[in-house]
Amino acid sequence: MRVKSLAVLLLVGFWGRAAGAAGDASVSGAFASREAWIRKGVELRRNGANDQALAAFLQAHRIRPSGRTLGQIGLAHQSLREWMKAADCLDEALASHEPWIEKNRAPLEEAAAAVKKHIGWLGIKGQDGSHAWLNETPIGTLPLKEIRVEEG
Numbered sequence: 704m705r706v707k708s709l710a711v712l713l714l715v716g717f718w719g720r721a722a723g724a725a726g727d728a729s730v731s732g733a734f735a736s737r738e739a740w741i742r743k744g745v746e747l748r749r750n751g752a753n754d755q756a757l758a759a760f761l762q763a764h765r766i767r768p769s770g771r772t773l774g775q776i777g778l779a780h781q782s783l784r785e786w787m788k789a790a791d792c793l794d795e796a797l798a799s800h801e802p803w804i805e806k807n808r809a810p811l812e813e814a815a816a817a818v819k820k821h822i823g824w825l826g827i828k829g830q831d832g833s834h835a836w837l838n839e840t841p842i843g844t845l846p847l848k849e850i851r852v853e854e855g
Contacts (some may be wrong), residue, residue, distance in 0.1 A: 736766055737763045737766040737767045737772070738763075740759050740760070740762045740763035740766065741759070741760065741763045741771070741772065741775060743759045744756040744757075744759035744760040744763065744775055744779070745775070747759060748778070748779060748782065753779055753782040753783050754783060756779050756782075757776065757779035757780065757783065760772055760775040760776045760779055761776060763775070764776060769799070769801060769803075770795075770796045770797075770798075770799030770800075770801040770803065770804045771796070771801060771803040771804065773792045773793075773795050773796035773799075774792070774793065774796035774797075774803070774804060774807065774811050776792045777789045777790075777791075777792030777793035777795075777796055777811075777814070777815075777818075778793075778811075778814060780792060781793075781814055781817070781818050784821075786818050786819075786821040786822050786853045786854070787822060787851060787853055789814075789818045790815065790818045790819055790822055793811060793814055793815040793818060794815060796811060797811055797812065797815060821853060821854045822851055822852070822853055822854070823851075823852055823854065824849040824850070824851060824852070825837070825849060825850050825851075825852045826849045827845065827847055827850075828845075829845050830845065831845050831846055832844060832845065833845045835847060837850075837852065
C-alpha cells in the first residue's frame with residue numbers, strides 16, 4: 704500500500720511539474736509573440752504605415768495587455784488623427800507605472816498634450832426632451848452634459 708501511495712505521489716508531482724513547465728513556456732511564448740508584434744508595429748510606424756502599425760499593436764495588446772501596448776496604440780491613433788482614441792489610450796497608458804511607461808513618460812505626456820489640443824467640449828442647450836444629433840449621429844436627449852468632440 705505504501706509503494707502504491709508513493710507511486711501516485713510521484714506521478715502527481717511529475718504531472719504538476721510538467722503542467723507548470725508547459726504553463727511557463729506558454730507565458731514566455733506569449734511574451735515573445737507580443738514583443739514581435741510590438742517590434743513589427745514600431746517598424747511599420749517608422750515606414751509611415753500607421754494603419755498597419757495600429758493593427759500590429761492591437762494584436763500585441765490582445766496577446767498581453769499592458770501600458771506599453773496602450774501607449775503604442777495611442778501613438779498610432781495620433782498618427783492617424785484619431786484624436787479621442789489616442790487621448791483615451793495615452794491617458795490609460797500614463798496611468799500605469801510600468802518601467803517602459805516611466806522610461807518614456809515625458810514623450811508620452813507630450814503626445815497626450817498634443818492630442819488633447821484637437822479635442823474640445825460641446826455644450827448643447829435647448830428644450831428638455833429634444834433629441835440632439837452630431838454629425839448625423841444621435842447623441843442623446845436634452846438636457847445633456849457637455850460632450851467631448853474631435854476637431855473638424
